[in-house]
Amino acid sequence: MIQNLIYKFFSTDMGIDLGTANTLVYVKGKGIVLNEPSVVAVIKGTNKVLNNGNAVGIEAKKMLGLTPPNIEAIRPLKDGVIADFDTSRALISYFIRKVHSNRVRGLYRPQVVIAVPSGINEVEKRAVVNSAERAGARKVFLIEEPKAAGIGAGLPVEEARGSMVVDIGGGTTEVAVLSLAGIVSAESVGIAGDEMDEAIIKFMRDAHNLQIGFRTAEQIKMKIGSAWPLEKEMTLDVRGYDLTESLPRKVTIHSENVREALSVPVNSIINTIRRVLEATPPELSGDLVDSGMTLAGGGALLRGLNKAIAESTRLPVRTADDPLTCVARGTGITLENPFLMAVLEEGVGHDG
Ligand SMILES: Nc1ncnc2c1ncn2[C@@H]1O[C@H](COP(=O)(O)OP(=O)(O)OP(=O)(O)O)[C@@H](O)[C@H]1O
Ligand SMILES: [Mg+2]
Incomplete structure (x- = not known):
């Protein structure tokens, strides 16, 4: 006692x-x-x-x-x-x-x-x-x-209806439909924030002949990265190592081009979501027509990702409050x- x-x-x-x-x-x-x-x-x-x-x-x-x-x-x-x-x-x-x-x-x-x-x-x-x-x-x-993530985002996961969560972290994206405190259908893929950084590194090398590191790539993603056209497109000065001249150099990049580079990992994430939707039993996917899905994880902070997913799935998409701590x-x-x-x-x- x-x-x-x-x-x-x-x-x-x-x-x-x-x-x-x-x-x-x-x-x-x-x-x-x-x-x-x-x-x-x-x-x-x-x-x-x-x-x-x-x-x-x-x-x-x-x-x-x-x-x-x-x-x-x-x-x-x-x-x-x-x-x-x-x-x-x-x-x-x-x-x-x-x-x-x-x-x-x-x-x-x-x-x-x-x-x-x-x-x-x-x-x-x-x-x-x-x-x-x-x-x-x-x-x-x-x-x-x-x-x-679903519980942290406040979804009614204990109830007898479908709730959908997409957790986009650094290493993995996890997509799941939850009901009665369990997972009904889910898929996990190794495409998330890190892959977005890699896509930016590749873009800088291919389009600008500039070698940059992961930290710089992540900065670019956070500062001007997006998955959907921005109200006001942006530019950013990036310092790196010029591969032809073998010297440090600075170039100005545009958010439209970064979005283009990010579209590869972003589309993989969207395809995963679509596969999980296809694998969800009809009674539960019916619930999703109204409740849609909630995005969590740091990747959910990519500008316009919710819009891109909503456009492709025709379902409501909401970003969780404080997605990094869900x-x-x-x-x-x-x-x-x-x-x-x-x-x-x-x-x-x-x-x-
Ligand atoms: N504002 C932002 N815009 C885009 N991406 C961001 C932003 N802030 C953080 N991220 C990305 O979120 C990722 C980290 O998210 P999170 O902390 O949820 O991952 P994790 O839980 O450690 O990884 P995992 O769940 O894959 O094991 C990193 O790739 C980071 O670059
Ligand atoms: Mg995580």
Whole structure:
């Protein structure tokens, strides 16, 4: 009884959105307490994380600018799945420890809800669960990312009608139709924000002979990128490395051309949405005629993406409030809702 009270008081039950680009942690009763890039700095060619396992997240990103050649910054969750087990473990463990250390350590082992891509396999699931257990979690529950996104966006996912969510992250786009707190039809593709950056890099090389890095490409996307004609088209000066002259150079680019370059990944995303709509049973797709779909994830912030999708599907499209935090907020709402917790799969992370 007393113990229960203590447990409650020191509760660090948490929800984690383990994203390719960003990891967010939601603590029950407190909200989002951590939001850092999913980056780990290691000694090149090894899995040894610098600073005794503490060169993770913002710290790792800070080191990026100053890294000597023997240091490497890794994104262990490339394409939304665990590409590198050891560094993923370092990442999960660091974030749980960081949140946990504010509390009385060791007294309470938290329950953790972790959002994972819907297409993840058993081995990958086990790796995620295992990492969280080693970091001190008592029970680990997995929730499919699009479901968490739908819950975070305030969709009535528990009801007996169809709700559609499109979560466009860094590595993956997840499209799902949800009903009765479960996924009815879904598809996950490895085309999202990163592919948009790559399309811009290719465009700069092909059209302007300019080599740019991922950071610059992402800046271009955020500043003037779009998926639908803008009320006022824009230009941007971009600095890069001229491939013919082998010198640094500056060029001015136009939003129309960037949109053209982005149309390739954008169309892939739209085609995925159409496939999921086709695979949805008619009773539920009927619901979507009125409720349409909700966009979440950082990619949802691309200008005019909602218009492009609405035009192609002829369905209402809404962008969630604060799309970058939908999945994390969804894990938090789940932690606080016994019905939603009851339908989650408890992860088994022990080896064998
Ligand atoms: N204003 C913006 N316009 C376009 N794209 C944006 C904008 N802001 C962020 N993004 C993109 O959103 C992506 C990150 O989104 P998010 O944090 O939802 O991904 P993630 O959850 O880490 O990845 P995933 O869900 O694939 O594992 C990045 O590709 C980033 O460039
Ligand atoms: Mg995500």
